[in-house]
Amino acid sequence: xxxxxxxxxxxxxxxxxxxxxxxxxxxxxxxxxxxxxxxxxxxxxxxxxxxxxxxxxxxxxxxxxxxxxxxxxxxxxxxxxxxxxxxxxxxxxxxxxxxxxxxxxxxxxxxxxxxxxxxxxxxxxxxxxxxxxxxxxxxxxxxxxxxxxxxxxxxxxxxxxxxxxxxxxxxxxxxxxxxxxxxxxxxxxxxxxxxxxxxxxxxxxxxxxxxxxxxxxxxxxxxxxxxxxxxxxxxxxxxxxxxxxxxxxxxxxxxxxxxxxxxxxxxxxxxxxxxxxxxxxxxxxxxxxxxxxxxxxxxxxxxxxxxxxxxxxxxxxxxxxxxxxxxxxxxxxxxxxxxxxxxxxxxxxxxxxxxxxxxxxxxxxxxxx
Amino acid sequence: xxxxxxxxxxxxxxxxxxxxxxxxxxxxxxxxxxxxxxxxxxxxxxxxxxxxxxxxxxxxxxxxxxxxxxxxxxxxxxxxxxxxxxxxxxxxxxxxxxxxxxxxxxxxxxxxxxxxxxxxxxxxxxxxxxxxxxxxxxxxxxxxxxxxxxxxxxxxxxxxxxxxxxxxxxxxxxxxxxxxxxxxxxxxxxxxxxxxxxxxxxxxxxxxxxxxxxxxxxxxxxxxxxxxxxxxxxxxxxxxxxxxxxxxxxxxxxxxxxxxxxxxxxxxxxxxxxxxxxxxxxxxxxxxxxxxx
Numbered sequence: 001x002x003x004x005x006x007x008x009x010x011x012x013x014x015x016x017x018x019x020x021x022x023x024x025x026x027x028x029x030x031x032x033x034x035x036x037x038x039x040x041x042x043x044x045x046x047x048x049x050x051x052x053x054x055x056x057x058x059x060x061x062x063x064x065x066x067x068x069x070x071x072x073x074x075x076x077x078x079x080x081x082x083x084x085x086x087x088x089x090x091x092x093x094x095x096x097x098x099x100x101x102x103x104x105x106x107x108x109x110x111x112x113x114x115x116x117x118x119x120x121x122x123x124x125x126x127x128x129x130x131x132x133x134x135x136x137x138x139x140x141x142x143x144x145x146x147x148x149x150x151x152x153x154x155x156x157x158x159x160x161x162x163x164x165x166x167x168x169x170x171x172x173x174x175x176x177x178x179x180x181x182x183x184x185x186x187x188x189x190x191x192x193x194x195x196x197x198x199x200x201x202x203x204x205x206x207x208x209x210x211x212x213x214x215x216x217x218x219x220x221x222x223x224x225x226x227x228x229x230x231x232x233x234x235x236x237x238x239x240x241x242x243x244x245x246x247x248x249x250x251x252x253x254x255x256x257x258x259x260x261x262x263x264x265x266x267x268x269x270x271x272x273x274x275x276x277x278x279x280x281x282x283x284x285x286x287x288x289x290x291x292x293x294x295x296x297x298x299x300x301x302x303x304x305x306x307x308x309x310x311x312x313x314x315x316x317x318x319x320x321x322x323x324x325x326x327x328x329x330x331x332x333x334x335x336x337x338x339x340x341x342x343x344x345x346x347x348x349x350x351x352x353x354x355x356x357x358x359x360x361x362x363x364x365x366x367x368x369x
Numbered sequence: 370x371x372x373x374x375x376x377x378x379x380x381x382x383x384x385x386x387x388x389x390x391x392x393x394x395x396x397x398x399x400x401x402x403x404x405x406x407x408x409x410x411x412x413x414x415x416x417x418x419x420x421x422x423x424x425x426x427x428x429x430x431x432x433x434x435x436x437x438x439x440x441x442x443x444x445x446x447x448x449x450x451x452x453x454x455x456x457x458x459x460x461x462x463x464x465x466x467x468x469x470x471x472x473x474x475x476x477x478x479x480x481x482x483x484x485x486x487x488x489x490x491x492x493x494x495x496x497x498x499x500x501x502x503x504x505x506x507x508x509x510x511x512x513x514x515x516x517x518x519x520x521x522x523x524x525x526x527x528x529x530x531x532x533x534x535x536x537x538x539x540x541x542x543x544x545x546x547x548x549x550x551x552x553x554x555x556x557x558x559x560x561x562x563x564x565x566x567x568x569x570x571x572x573x574x575x576x577x578x579x580x581x582x583x584x585x586x587x588x589x590x591x592x593x594x595x596x597x598x599x600x601x602x603x604x605x606x607x608x609x610x611x612x613x614x615x616x617x618x619x620x621x622x623x624x625x626x627x628x629x630x631x632x633x634x635x636x637x638x639x640x641x642x643x644x645x646x647x648x649x650x651x652x653x654x655x656x657x658x659x660x661x662x
Contacts, residue, residue, distance in 0.1 A: 051560075073560065081558060083552065085555050098572075
């Protein structure tokens with residue numbers, strides 16, 4: 001029930017600038033996932049919202065109130081930590097109820113609310129246990145319950161699922177989304193796992209080296225990545241990148257190895273002569289006979305996925321992946337033809353790494369909000 | 370842990386020998402000698418002895434001076450332990466909060482541990498001096514009010530403060546290490562839960578320090594029984610009127626000033642048993658206490 005506004009935030013430690021000019025508007029009841037590799041500043045940004053980290057420059061406001069100078073307890077945020085940060089000497093019930101105890105809620109009312117919240121996350125029978133006697137998933141639930149009971153305006157998650165095994169992770173992901181919908185708080189979730197980001201987010205924020213690369217719905221970011229960096233970070237296996245030069249007279253990008261990838265005429269005219277990277281997603285490439293194909297490549301090896309296969313190919317010395325449900329037997333050195341739809345082609349400027357707009361079909365994406 | 374093996378055992382013995390020799394000469398031999406003397410009557414200038422069984426112990430235990438020494442030793446042990454640990458904990462909490470300049474005084478807090486007990490006693494001799502020390506200002510206000518060499522309670526207070534000052538450093542290091550081993554995210558979680566710094570200390574840090582607390586309690590009490598000689602000797606000499614005649618000091622005074630070797634030996638044996646009992650308590654109950662993970 002709160003909107004968070006992050007305006008021109010910078011963070012420096014001594015002489016090291018680790019974040020610069022970050023702007024982000026988070027709407028009410030929105031589930032925003034901040035995605036990026038380790039060291040990109042995503043956790044720092046979250047901790048600045050929480051009040052655990054000083055803001056060097058800029059302003060953060062929650063619900064219209066600037067919170068820069070407020071203590072964590074005054075901001076109305078609850079946080080779930082990566083290592084859960086449960087109080088080891090307290091029982092599950094005491095852990096969950098600690099915030100209420102500090103706030104001076106009478107014992108009877110407190111126990112009632114603790115029991116209610118514990119039940120809602122499936123911890124009803126474990127109230128008397130100590131955290132040391134719980135499994136990883138149960139500890140995670142305690143950490144969630146401890147955040148929920150405060151009925152916060154803002155939920156902050158700092159990579160809460162990274163210590164869980166794969167199966168539990170998916171399960172807790174659903175649980176987190178369910179609780180978010182149920183409580184109606186604004187959630188900010190930090191992760192380096194793109195699957196978590198794609199599945200959980202209403203809007204995704206992709207960060208890199210202390211700046212925001214792109215903000216958008218998971219679909220927008222997948223379909224129109226704003227930069228080579230985002231294109232490579234979202235999607236698995238990563239998007240294939242082929243360097244080349246735009247040639248308007250042929251309406252295509254001439255790849256360094258002599259092959260070409262056709263472009264819409266308008267886009268080709270606009271970027272004529274520019275050095276570019278052509279991006280093609282592995283799942284949008286199809287195996288074809290070399291004669292009728294748009295590109296030809298050399299087969300290297302393949303990986304079995306069960307539902308399909310990942311074919312690893314090369315065009316000259318540039319590696320290329322294709323994901324296909326088709327199962328083919330090939331030997332190393334075979335020539336493979338590839339085909340793709342016209343709108344599967346992403347174009348990025350070779351120097352800046354930014355996306356080159358695809359004429360009218362593709363509006364220019366703003367880097368940040 | 371990797372263990373080293375020696376092909377020929379004589380190298381192992383050769384390497385062990387210096388340490389074994391020191392322990393033998395300065396611990397086992399004197400201890401055995403004291404044990405023997407405790408059951409005999411020893412002539413002050415040598416020249417034979419008589420076996421007397423438990424007579425020495427009976428004499429020590431029926432001596433009112435001995436029991437007053439026990440009483441003052443217990444007071445000293447408890448008072449220094451409480452004072453030293455309270456100060457150490459307070460300082461450690463402040464250092465842990467990294468108030469400005471903490472890296473400088475973190476080191477300064479550890480120094481007293483490196484000062485030998487007699488030096489501590491001498492230093493405090495000046496501090497407590499009724500004519501020239503800091504406390505002499507009391508006498509400037511009300512002449513004759515402060516004089517540890519005259520008032521027993523003031524003498525006890527003096528050795529307690531000096532003893533505690535020396536013991537603070539040791540407890541401080543352990544408290545600080547324990548505080549710093551508490552994950553930072555726990556403190557942050559408590560801060561998010563609305564707890565202010567003092568509340569976090571009470572609800573979170575102190576409970577998590579319990580194992581360290583019990584360890585230090587035993588160590589401090591043991592130390593104040595055995596390590597107080599230097600301070601008493603230089604500061605009060607056991608006086609006035611035997612008011613600061615702690616167990617260790619009485620052993621020295623009876624043995625080497627009173628030439629009652631046998632009585633002093635019996636007292637040593639009793640004190641040794643007491644310290645052994647405390648050490649046993651520590652190993653048996655404190656070391657095995659559950660540590661939070």
